[in-house]
Amino acid sequence: xxxxxxxxxxxxxxxxxxxxxxxxxxxxxxxxxxxxxxxxxxxxxxxxxxxxxxxxxxxxxxxxxxxxxxxxxxxxxxxxxxxxxxxxxxxxxxxxxxxxxxxxxxxxxxxxxxxxxxxxxxxxxxxxxxxxxxxxxxxxxxxxxxxxxxxxxxxxxxxxxxxxxxxxxxxxxxxxxxxxxxxxxxxxxxxxxxxxxxxxxxxxxxxxxxxxxxxxxxxxxxxxxxxxxxxxxxxxxxxxxxxxxxxxxxxxxxxxxxxxxxxxxxxxxxxxxxxxxxxxxxxxxxxxxxxxxxxxxxxxxxxxxxxxxxxxxxxxxxxxxxxxxxxxxxxxxxxxxxxxxxxxxxxxxxxxxxxxxxxxxxxxxxxxxxxxxxxxxxxxxxxxxxxxxxxxxxxxxxxxxxxxxxxxxxxxxxxxxxxxxxxxxxxxxxxxxxxxxxxxxxxxxxxxxxxxxxxxxxxxxx
Amino acid sequence: xxxxxxxxxxxxxxxxxxxxxxxxxxxxxxxxxxxxxxxxxxxxxxxxxxxxxxxxxxxxxxxxxxxxxxxxxxxxxxxxxxxxxxxxxxxxxxxxxxxxxxxxxxxxxxxxxxxxxxxxxxxxxxxxxxxxxxxxxxxxxxxxxxxxxxxxxxxxxxxxxxxxxxxxxxxxxxxxxxxxxxxxxxxxxxxxxxxxxxxxxxxxxxxxxxxxxxxxxxxxxxxxxx
Numbered sequence: 001x002x003x004x005x006x007x008x009x010x011x012x013x014x015x016x017x018x019x020x021x022x023x024x025x026x027x028x029x030x031x032x033x034x035x036x037x038x039x040x041x042x043x044x045x046x047x048x049x050x051x052x053x054x055x056x057x058x059x060x061x062x063x064x065x066x067x068x069x070x071x072x073x074x075x076x077x078x079x080x081x082x083x084x085x086x087x088x089x090x091x092x093x094x095x096x097x098x099x100x101x102x103x104x105x106x107x108x109x110x111x112x113x114x115x116x117x118x119x120x121x122x123x124x125x126x127x128x129x130x131x132x133x134x135x136x137x138x139x140x141x142x143x144x145x146x147x148x149x150x151x152x153x154x155x156x157x158x159x160x161x162x163x164x165x166x167x168x169x170x171x172x173x174x175x176x177x178x179x180x181x182x183x184x185x186x187x188x189x190x191x192x193x194x195x196x197x198x199x200x201x202x203x204x205x206x207x208x209x210x211x212x213x214x215x216x217x218x219x220x221x222x223x224x225x226x227x228x229x230x231x232x233x234x235x236x237x238x239x240x241x242x243x244x245x246x247x248x249x250x251x252x253x254x255x256x257x258x259x260x261x262x263x264x265x266x267x268x269x270x271x272x273x274x275x276x277x278x279x280x281x282x283x284x285x286x287x288x289x290x291x292x293x294x295x296x297x298x299x300x301x302x303x304x305x306x307x308x309x310x311x312x313x314x315x316x317x318x319x320x321x322x323x324x325x326x327x328x329x330x331x332x333x334x335x336x337x338x339x340x341x342x343x344x345x346x347x348x349x350x351x352x353x354x355x356x357x358x359x360x361x362x363x364x365x366x367x368x369x370x371x372x373x374x375x376x377x378x379x380x381x382x383x384x385x386x387x388x389x390x391x392x393x394x395x396x397x398x399x400x401x402x403x404x405x406x407x408x409x410x411x412x413x414x415x416x417x418x419x420x421x422x423x424x425x426x427x428x429x430x431x432x433x434x435x436x437x438x439x440x441x442x443x444x445x446x447x448x449x450x451x452x453x454x455x456x457x458x459x460x461x462x
Numbered sequence: 463x464x465x466x467x468x469x470x471x472x473x474x475x476x477x478x479x480x481x482x483x484x485x486x487x488x489x490x491x492x493x494x495x496x497x498x499x500x501x502x503x504x505x506x507x508x509x510x511x512x513x514x515x516x517x518x519x520x521x522x523x524x525x526x527x528x529x530x531x532x533x534x535x536x537x538x539x540x541x542x543x544x545x546x547x548x549x550x551x552x553x554x555x556x557x558x559x560x561x562x563x564x565x566x567x568x569x570x571x572x573x574x575x576x577x578x579x580x581x582x583x584x585x586x587x588x589x590x591x592x593x594x595x596x597x598x599x600x601x602x603x604x605x606x607x608x609x610x611x612x613x614x615x616x617x618x619x620x621x622x623x624x625x626x627x628x629x630x631x632x633x634x635x636x637x638x639x640x641x642x643x644x645x646x647x648x649x650x651x652x653x654x655x656x657x658x659x660x661x662x663x664x665x666x667x668x669x670x671x672x673x674x675x676x677x678x679x680x681x682x683x684x685x686x687x688x
Binding site: 028029031032042043044045046048049051052054055056058062063064065068069074077078084085086090134135136137140153154155156158159160163179180182183184187190191192195210211213219220221222224225227228229239244245246247248249250251253254261263264265266267268269270271272273274275276277280281282283291293297298300301303304306307374 | 654
């Protein structure tokens, strides 16, 4: 068993048994379901809109080389500097070098899951830079020393009392149980940090090839401030975020907000096309963009699952997933949680260590239905299971599947097996079945029917 | 060893040698015309100017943004002055635009043309930022500001309140129209920032409970002339 699997099984068992926490998560998501449905109802045809969104991403991802080249040419023409990173280490080195070259001291960040993927904060802190997460949820998680619980709602599992205690401990503020007051504490604390920071680091939701702009989606205004006040703006993005046309955003931006947060649009959807231009009064002097591969091309090379690169990170699949709601986001141990995380993590970090996530699904398909860009999520979980069994079959795969295959092709053997099983079931019920492991902990063996299904089918009246 | 850029492009070209099937879509999409194809499926932005204005008013109300409709520019100046007095604003920063200078002159408090002598610490101390905008999207209640139309990047985000003065003719039905208009107006000389503002800044990060004024303005006012 891989380490990540052992940790996952342990955490999932603990969390699934915590009824109080599960109820808290369900309640937190309650408002989302109501607002999402209200906003979806404003679409004159949500299903067809999903087709359009999916096609816009398909069209860019399946011509990625040409579309990226066009994007980069336009981005550079606008005065930005592009850096290429094959993996996480290269991306970290590039950003460390930008900070060192500019004698930076303080760095302010807005929410960027790609930076979590490359463990950027650790690297910057080790190198002696002060790094502050400015998104409220990420700020809270940074103070807690914990990874985000949900890649859109990072601290949705933390109760207000715990946040109040955290602020009292780290910021010296008076305790309060008001979410509004807690938000204002963070607002006051972070304001001066934007003004003082040398570098602002953001992510990117879309890279627009036609115009060379990057698009950033947010609600709080922290990304806007991060890209306005520091003298250097560094954006970090996966290479798959590219779209062909500015016009594609007319579908993608509203759908991202509706699917992800139940909003018509998020508060701020901002397009940046370079550093401060001549005649503009503010904005950064330098604009850097780090384009990251980090195994995305490995996913690209699998035409069956290539559509997982269409993901716009709205988080809708997490919000509807019964597994996510029961085991919580931290149990996954991944940068991207929930169904999309279970699909892509084995590609990004290795199938052998992460295939167990393919089983973290009831295959109900709620994720696939929720996805605004129509990623076939639950089937991809099956594809990963199949690929894992092909790549490195376990003893169970070999013995059970070959055995099953042998028996099912021989009806007489199958019938004989059934008779033996029905006869011995009362005995099996009395035995401890340690080899059935976790399955038997919460389940009993059923009563044996008197006749087999095949027999009942042939002689219904007997 | 080849550089990272060539390596990544080589990996992409290799990966795309095998084609992936196109997603199901009735009808052929036209390059760069996603919005035209998707228009009948997306939320309605109104077929007439009047219909668009009605949708806009409804969206802004839901977003908790304040819409103030006035007949002419003189009334706009009066409305902003009343707002400043009611909210007890001491310092208002404004974008040096011909339409805004008279509005700023009528303010009952200190008014500072922020883009003429930009200073971030001073801007942080202002109660409100006063800007124009590029266009207004009825469909979503979104106001498109840019570093060109709104006195740079910080003026529309750093002060505690944001007041936009615009003309009713700037209202467009949907997001596709606003993007097309920005492209037509700026061509390949886009302002370094274009930002769709959809209501006052907000967060739901604590227990998914909505709080207005996370890092950006707590209050958003659209003064619409005509």
